[in-house]
Amino acid sequence: MARVLNNLLLFLIRLALKIRVWGYWSLIYGYCALCTTAALLKLCWNIVLRPTTTFQWGIRETPPACLNDTSLGTHCYVRIKESGLRFHYIAAGERGKPLMLFLHGFPEFWFSWRYQLREFKSEFRVVAVDMRGYGESDLPLSTESYQLDHLVTDVKDIVEYLGYNRCCLVGHDWGGTIAWLFAIHYPEMVTKLIVLNCPHPSVFTDYALRHPSQLLKSSHFFFFQLPRFPELMLSINDFKALKALFTSRSTGIGRKGRWLTAEDLEAYLYALSQPGALTGALNYYRNVFRWGDDSYLISFFFL
Template sequence: MARVLYNLVIFLIRLAMQIKVVGYWSLIYGYCGVCTAVALLKLWWSFILRPTAVFQWAVRETPPACLNDTSLGTHCYVRIKESGLRFHYVAAGERGKPLMLFLHGFPEFWFSWRYQLREFKSEFRVVAIDMRGYGESDLPLSAESYKFEHLVTDVKDIVEYLGYNRCCLVGHDWGGTVAWLFAIYYPEMVTKLIVLNCPHPSVLADYAMRHPSQLLKCSHFFFFQLPRFPELMLSINDFKAVKSLFTSRSTGIGRKGRWLTVEEMEAYLYALSQHSRSCVLYNHVRSPVLLLWGERDAFLEQDMAEACRVYIRNHFRLNIISGASHWLQQDQPDIVNTLIWTFLKEGEGRKSYRD
């Protein structure tokens, strides 16, 4: 009898777990389906009201002047032999100085690091790249080309092409995830790791599974897996969705910081009009880590920031920036730069970055 009761209890527990999992993912995909349906209804309504305007956008053949600002650095290109892709990057600071490499997020490009390029070029060779599929870097032909293993290899190849065997690595958003993984795969190549508004990949995976609210905030991950539809929705009405992403009250830049100028907004739209498409190993990080987090991040819950501590085997510093949005290096550049300088001076100091 006891054996039968035991088996019954185990069966009921497993059944409850399966129901929970099915219900959980039904909720998420149902939410994504509702969002897609709403987007289609908006598209249909816009087409009814202004049929000729929906699928039109301004032709941007000439980059805004701010992209050619010589104070930001020199525009350079490198073709990686193994992947065959050509990467664009902007570099400043003297050659031979320690390398500080910047990885941007979505839907950005090298320009998102403009304040940091000016700030750190006095002590570093600063390089901000356009990751594959963004800005002036080549667009791979398949979604498979955006696997993390390829993105991490891109960083390694670029660091070595620049003549370095290690760097201070800085990443934000999508680029932050790549930075975390690069520090895991190639710890000997990262002197210090600085991540902005992006949790350790294991923290995000675990937290999102236990908190539906966070998974709903990440629902755009699922949306971007659809073929062609995301590009369409981002580009209609002259990239209206992108403009809203950077300027709206809930997600935009500058509520308590620096607003994007009209020219800076045009720089993003120019880069997106060229092309843009972004369709594991999770372990401990051995490099010293600085994690900066915008208090007003509309996409990531703040509780994940502190949870990253368990994956760091070295010095870990977390700074929550009051009033800052998800785009904090542009929103609060002075505070971000000061915190980065403080972190760089700790322990080894700046001079130890020299190869």
């Protein structure tokens, strides 16, 4: 009798977990479907109203002069033995000074830190890295290559390659997420942690699950789960959506006198227009809901 009850209990637990997992993925992909429908309607509306809409990728062949500004630092490359990936970074300041490492977000690259490189190079060895899949760093083809544990390990490998065992870590957006996780996993390697535009992962997850309005504001997380279609939406009409992301008053730099220059904007479009660049950037989002030790959103969903 005890064995029957035990087996029944195990069956009920497994069934409850399966129902919960099924419900979780139904929520994820149901929301993806809603976001896709909205994007398709917007695309069709633009085609009807603007027949000249182009679907060309508009790859930029020549980098703007600002990317070769020597006052920002020296362009360097490192190939990490463990991952086999080559990373590009800009370094300035005297060797031997404390390391300040900058991690950019989406959809950016090392150029986002141009002002900070100039500002802090007198006191630090400043390094702004192109994250994997961005800029001149290698772009792995598989989506799984962008899981959070790989991204955190990248930071550790780069710090050690630079000859340091600790750093002042600065992260923005996705770079902020990785900075949080790096500090959690390797606290002894972080002297100071500065995070911009990215709350602590557990705080964000708890808040998002308790406030549906935040899920609506984070709807791009769900839309970006789709293959290829987000790349299309971001690139059509000569990257109009990306231009708006950087320059609109709601999402871009809208402060009077602080707007991006035409050359600055072209620098971002040059980096993101290269073959596979948008896919590499979007693959960060495509691993958010995957199982894994560092898949914080799904982990906290089941707490």
